[in-house]
Amino acid sequence: xxxxxxxFLINEFNIKKNDSFLELxxxxxxxxxxxxxxxxxxxxxxxxxxxxxxxxxxTVDVHDILKTKKLPYDxxxxxxxxxxxxIEHFFECDFIFSEINRxxxxxxxxxxMTPDWSxxxxxxxxxxTHKKPFTLNSxxxxxxxxxxxxxxxxxxKQLPILWKKNKINYSFFxxxxxxxxxxxxxxxxxxxKWVRFSKEIMLFSVATK
Numbered sequence: 001x002x003x004x005x006x007x008f009l010i011n012e013f014n015i016k017k018n019d020s021f022l023e024l025x026x027x028x029x030x031x032x033x034x035x036x037x038x039x040x041x042x043x044x045x046x047x048x049x050x051x052x053x054x055x056x057x058x059t060v061d062v063h064d065i066l067k068t069k070k071l072p073y074d075x076x077x078x079x080x081x082x083x084x085x086x087i088e089h090f091f092e093c094d095f096i097f098s099e100i101n102r103x104x105x106x107x108x109x110x111x112x113m114t115p116d117w118s119x120x121x122x123x124x125x126x127x128x129t130h131k132k133p134f135t136l137n138s139x140x141x142x143x144x145x146x147x148x149x150x151x152x153x154x155x156x157k158q159l160p161i162l163w164k165k166n167k168i169n170y171s172f173f174x175x176x177x178x179x180x181x182x183x184x185x186x187x188x189x190x191x192x193k194w195v196r197f198s199k200e201i202m203l204f205s206v207a208t209k
Contacts, residue, residue: 004160006034009082013109013206015040019079024071024100025086029055045071066090071099079105084113088124091131097146104209110148112205114139116155119201123186139203148207156204158197 015021017039026032026044029051035042036059044051047064063072081100087093100110115124117133124133134142140153161173180198189196 001158001160002030002034004163005084005158006031006038008160008163009111010035010038010040013080013111015080017041020077020105021080021082022073022078022103024081024083024096025089026051026060029053029060031082031084032059065096065099069095069099071103073103075102076105077103079108080111081108082111085115087112088114088130088132088134093132093142094146097142097148101146101148101209106209108209110143110205110207110209112139112207113156113202116201116203119155119199134203136203139205143205143207148209151205151207153203153205156202158200158202159194 009015018041021035021040021042023032023035023042023044026046027048027050029044032042032044032051033054036055043059043061044055045061045063045065047062047066049060049062051060061072065071081104087096090096097110104110114134117124117135121133124130136153136155140151143151157177159173159177162170162177164170177194177198180195181201184195184198186195186199189199
C-alpha cells in the first residue's frame, strides 16, 4: 500500500525528483521510504525516531511540535508537505496549518489525508490517541483560515483499484465497494482489507500557499 499510494501522489501532483518534500508525522517511515526510493528529495518529521530504522537517519527529523508549536524549518523551504492520519491526533490544529503555510514555498502545496468523521464517527474514538475529527467543511475551513488558496477536499477510499478512473472496471469496483460499505457487517473489517477500506473513508485535501 505505501508504494502504491506514493506513486499515486507523485503522478497526481507531478512531484519531481528535485522537489523538496516533507512528510509530517512520518511514523514508522514506510511512506518516506517509498518517496526516497522514487528519487524524491524527501525528509520526514516525527516525535519519535522510529522511521530511522528503515530510512537513512539524515532524512528523519525528530521534533515534538506540541512542545514548541513550531516546525524546525526555515520559511519557504518545501514545495510539498504531506501528512496521512496525523492531524486528527491533535486537539488544536490551527498552528499546524499555520506552520505548514510558513515553511511552504510560494505556490507550494499541502496534501492532507485524515478520516472522514461522517463515516467513522461510531468508532473514531476507539483509538484513544484520536483527538479532533474532521469533515469536508471543517478541513476546508481550517485551511482557508490559515491563508491557503485553491483548496480541494474530497472523499477518498484506500482501495488502489479505484484510483485510476479511466479503467474499464472502475465503475464495477466502485459500486461493489459501496455495496460492501452499506451491507457487509463491520465486524469483518478486521479480516478483510476490502471491507475495512470500503467502510473507513478518508478525506483527501490539497491546497496551495
